[in-house]
Amino acid sequence: MAEAMVRLEEIHKRFGDLEVLKGVNLDVAKGEVVCILGPSGSGKSTLLRCVNLLEPPERGEIFLEGHDICKGPGSGTGEASWELDFVRQRVGMVFQQFNLFPHKTVLENVTLAPRQVLGKSRAEAESKAKALLERVGLGDKFGQYPERLSGGQQQRVAIARALAMEPHVMLFDEVTSALDPELVKEVLDTMRELAGEGMTMLVVTHEMGFAREVGDQVVFMDGGVIVEQGRPADVLDNPREERTKKFLGRVLER
Amino acid sequence: MSEFFHQYFDFHIMGAHFSEVLDGFLKNLLLFAVVVVLALAWGLLLALLRQLPGKKLIPIRGLTIAYIDVLRAIPLLIIILLISGGIPYLNFLPKDLRIPQWFGQPDPFWYGVLALTLVYGAYMAEVYRAGIEAVPRGQIEAARSLGMSHGQAMRHIVVPQAVTKIPAPMLNEVISLLKDATLVSVVAYGESVLVGREVLAETFNSSAVLLAGLMFLAITLPGARIVDKLIARNQGKITRGAHIEVA
Numbered sequence: 001m002a003e004a005m006v007r008l009e010e011i012h013k014r015f016g017d018l019e020v021l022k023g024v025n026l027d028v029a030k031g032e033v034v035c036i037l038g039p040s041g042s043g044k045s046t047l048l049r050c051v052n053l054l055e056p057p058e059r060g061e062i063f064l065e066g067h068d069i070c071k072g073p074g075s076g077t078g079e080a081s082w083e084l085d086f087v088r089q090r091v092g093m094v095f096q097q098f099n100l101f102p103h104k105t106v107l108e109n110v111t112l113a114p115r116q117v118l119g120k121s122r123a124e125a126e127s128k129a130k131a132l133l134e135r136v137g138l139g140d141k142f143g144q145y146p147e148r149l150s151g152g153q154q155q156r157v158a159i160a161r162a163l164a165m166e167p168h169v170m171l172f173d174e175v176t177s178a179l180d181p182e183l184v185k186e187v188l189d190t191m192r193e194l195a196g197e198g199m200t201m202l203v204v205t206h207e208m209g210f211a212r213e214v215g216d217q218v219v220f221m222d223g224g225v226i227v228e229q230g231r232p233a234d235v236l237d238n239p240r241e242e243r244t245k246k247f248l249g250r251v252l253e254r
Numbered sequence: 255m256s257e258f259f260h261q262y263f264d265f266h267i268m269g270a271h272f273s274e275v276l277d278g279f280l281k282n283l284l285l286f287a288v289v290v291v292l293a294l295a296w297g298l299l300l301a302l303l304r305q306l307p308g309k310k311l312i313p314i315r316g317l318t319i320a321y322i323d324v325l326r327a328i329p330l331l332i333i334i335l336l337i338s339g340g341i342p343y344l345n346f347l348p349k350d351l352r353i354p355q356w357f358g359q360p361d362p363f364w365y366g367v368l369a370l371t372l373v374y375g376a377y378m379a380e381v382y383r384a385g386i387e388a389v390p391r392g393q394i395e396a397a398r399s400l401g402m403s404h405g406q407a408m409r410h411i412v413v414p415q416a417v418t419k420i421p422a423p424m425l426n427e428v429i430s431l432l433k434d435a436t437l438v439s440v441v442a443y444g445e446s447v448l449v450g451r452e453v454l455a456e457t458f459n460s461s462a463v464l465l466a467g468l469m470f471l472a473i474t475l476p477g478a479r480i481v482d483k484l485i486a487r488n489q490g491k492i493t494r495g496a497h498i499e500v501a
Contacts, residue, residue, distance in 0.1 A: 052399055088401040099396035103414050112410060113400035158396075165400055 003066050005030045005200045006051060006169055011060035013046055020046045021057065022224040028169075028217075031198045035211035035232070038221035039247055044204045047221070048171050051202060052091040053084055064090060065168065089117065092162030096174040098154040100146040100161070106133065107142040110161045118165070125164070132160040136190050152183030156190050163194075170194065172203040208251065212236055220244045264461040271453050271462045278446035279469045285363060285445065286435045289370040290428055296371055297378025298413075304379065305386060307404050318379075325376035331437055333373055338365035338441040366438035374431050381423045385416030422484040429477045433470060446470075 006028040013021040020043045028034050036044045049055040051062060053069065062070050069083040101109050110129035114120045120128075133139060136156040146154050155175055162170060172191065176184045188210050195201055195214050205211060211218050211232055218235040220228045220243075228241045239245045303318040325333070342352050342361070354364040389412050397407035439448035450463035 054395055054399060085401065088399060091399075093396075093399040095392055095396065097390075097392050099390075099392040101393065101396070101411055101415075103418070113397075113402060116406050116410065117401040161400070 004028060004063065005032070005065060006202070007061075007063040008047075008051070009061040009063075011047065011050055011057045011062070013043075013050060013055060013057045020224055021050070023060070024221075024224075024226055026219065026226065026229075028200060028202060030200055032216045033195045033201045033203065033214050034217045034219060035215035036202065036204045036219045036221060037206070037208075037211065037247070038227075042221040043224040044221045045173050048093075048173050048202055048204050051169070051171055052093055053087050054093075089165060090168045091171060092165055092167035092169070093171040093173065094155065094158050094162055094175045096177050098146070098151070098158045098178070100154050100157055102146050104145075105142065106138065106144050106146065106149070106157050109146070109157055110164045113161070114164050129160070129164055132163050133157070135193075136160050137186070150183060151179045152186045155179065155187045159187075159190055159194070169200045169202065172201065172205070174204050174206070176205070176207060206251065208236060208248075220247065222247070260459075262460050262464050264459050267453065267457060267459050267461040268465045271449070272465065274449050274453075275446050275462055275465050275469070278444060278449035279466060281363075281443065281445040282432070282435045282470075284359075285366050285370070285438060285443070286432045288367055289374065289435070290431060292367065292371040293374035293378055293431065294424075296375030298382055300375055300379035301382035301386060302408060302413075304383060305408070322376045322379050325373050326380070330369065330373050330434055331440065334366065334369040334437055334441060337369045338362060341365065341368075360443065362438060362441040362443035365441055366435070366443055370431065370435065370438075374427065374434075377427050377430075378424065381420050381427055382416065384423065385418075385420035386412055388419045389415045419488070422481050422488060425477065425481050425484065429474050429481075432474060432477075436466075436470075 004027040006026070008024055008026040011021050011024040012019070022043075024043075024047055026034070026047075036047065038044045046055055050057045051064075053062075057070060060070065061068055064087060067083075067086065069087050101112070104112060107126065107129055110132060111120075111122070111125040114125040114128065115122065130139070130142065133142065136159055138153060138156055138160070141149065141153065141157075146157065149157065158175075175191075176187050179187065184207070188207060191201070191203070191210070192214055203210070203215070213232075215232045217229060218232045219226055220235060220239070220241070222243050228235055228239060228244045235244065236248065239248060300318055300322060303314055304322070306314055341347070344352060353361045355361060356364065393411050393415065394407050397411045398404075402410070436445060436447040439445055439451070442448065446466035446469065447463070450466045453462035454460055
């Protein structure tokens with residue numbers, strides 16, 4: 001097998017007395033879409049946030065395109081180490097609460113990081129941003145402020161904003177959970193397209209349909225460990241583990 | 255009753271000393287104007303130092319917190335006296351610093367500027383801090399996940415949002431600063447209160463002091479109304495914001 005895009009080895013993370021991740025191993029190949037399911041508190045969001053070092057793990061190794069991003073004395077604090085620049089410029093993230101910058105227009109939201117971090121010219125950043133916004137169906141919203149947009153539109157801006165940094169991996173942290181039901185589809189469609197273009201994606205989600213259809217791999221987490229993983233059809237339709245069955249039973253009977 | 259009225263509202267004395275008191279009041283305003291600019295900048299710097307990330311910078315955060323706490327805990331009058339009564343005698347300093355006469359202003363003016371800036375910088379740092387802490391954590395996370403440094407996130411994302419959350423409490427500090435600018439009278443800076451006290455000493459009549467008080471009222475009362483308006487507007491914003499999140 002080719003070198004993994006993202007490889008997690010024995011990831012441990014605790015918040016005070018609470019051990020949130022108890023040794024997680026995961027390989028994500030280039031272009032693969034991995035959907036992470038699990039009950040709340042299972043550690044799935046924390047795992048995602050470990051990958052771009054928003055929550056640096058205490059123990060374990062994270063390899064990004066073969067580079068160990070947790071080594072060195074800087075690990076554990078997650079601040080001011082070269083790995084941080086390396087990681088954040090290769091890994092894009094989209095959040096449950098969108099986290100658009102409310103004091104910036106849609107276009108400024110997308111151009112800010114390319115201009116400040118990558119040092120792109122205004123013209124260059126804007127033409128790229130406009131292309132991305134058009135791609136997510138928001139070609140007519142450049143000058144709007146986020147509060148004027150629906151949740152679904154905001155989330156698509158957030159996706160375009162992350163893509164503007166030309167990431168190699170995208171992290172999606174329950175990106176449809178804060179949306180009204182009728183707005184979920186437009187966001188999932190955008191993600192589906194992105195997956196079709198070969199983006200490597202880690203997706204924490206409760207959208208079973210999306211996991212089944214788009215996921216190459218489904219990971220079920222509970223209690224800070226991976227309980228079961230495999231192809232969507234196997235995990236979702238024929239779960240082996242009792243905990244997976246219970247969880248899927250509760251989710252699907254809704 | 256007429257004795258009371260005469261003691262405080264002797265229009266003859268007010269009229270005779272009006273231009274002196276007004277002149278003193280304008281000096282208050284000048285001192286205030288200089289300090290307000292410096293203290294707003296110094297307070298922001300302190301607030302940012304206080305928010306520096308990482309373990310290595312704990313000493314800087316600690317020193318900043320100590321500074322902010324101590325300067326707010328000591329009466330301003332004592333700070334003014336420590337500065338005006340100490341700095342002139344620090345002979346290792348060049349004379350221009352010990353007894354500053356910059357821009358044609360006398361040294362008591364500059365001692366006042368220094369004391370008020372040091373103290374109000376600490377107060378304003380706390381107001382900025384409230385604003386910074388009111389910016390949702392997700393904003394910083396989004397900025398950091400896009401590769402921005404802590405400094406870039408503060409400059410482009412956090413501070414611009416923080417300052418829109420604090421105009422009312424900040425204006426309260428500003429009004430308070432305007433009033434406290436009179437404390438510089440103790441170092442013989444010829445501002446309105448000092449003028450009023452000189453008239454009081456001459457005539458045993460309080461009208462000139464009251465006149466100074468009225469001049470402050472003319473500015474601070476509308477200021478207080480503006481604070482109310484800002485608070486109401488801000489609450490309106492919060493309500494509207496909540497509505498948008500639901501919608």
